[in-house]
Amino acid sequence: MTVHELAAACGFEYYNGKDLDAREVGGAYCCDLLSWVIGRAEEDAALVTVMSNPNVMAVAVMADLPCVILSEGVRPDTLALEKAVQNEIIVLSSQEPTYETALKIHQALESKK
């Protein structure tokens, strides 16, 4: 399932990347500690986090993650958004907490199998 299909299936809004080519998503990695993310997230994992600073985008770039999903309705700060635009990272918004967001992702991925 591509990031765009996932966004549509889960009702996530876009902060960035509506028109970008979307990669495949195979799962999610939920964490706010960035060294855990960079060290442990699989390459096809959507990152679900409440962290909204530019370092999150840097981590998404370095670890080649297909998208960043900000849970709890958190908004990216200005610098973070700039970095996402520059580096062509798809950034999505979920109004729900991280757990519920991950559950939705799981259900969407399962229904596509």
Added chain:
Amino acid sequence: MEPIILTFDVNGDDFSVAGEASSAVKKHLKQLGFPPDLIRRVAIAMYEGEINMVIHADGGVATAEINETGVKITLADRGPGIKDVNLAMQEGYSTAPEEVRNLGFGAGMGLPNIKKYSDDLKIETELGVGTTLTIQINM
């Protein structure tokens, strides 16, 4: 191929923009057509090292030496040095300040991550003089 050497000054002032050197090396490797898996390992290891120079040592100099067998990354700083390298290598050990933790770093996973993603990691450090990491990542 002729070895390519890229050198960057890593600014110690601004933690939020850290990662420019790693980003540039990543782009370079992509252009050279290196395999995605190698690029990812280089980017992760170098980014963690770059972040450490910014958080713990007020910046430094990063070098990437690229040849057909892989990439050698050198991160040299004139920061405080590391007192106990074995302790610093343990997952979860961190002396990072509160404001760094609030931004999602300082989980004490940086050096372990570098080790995990590299083929060889050498740490030379002297208290009050500085630290140099040499990271080898092979094809």
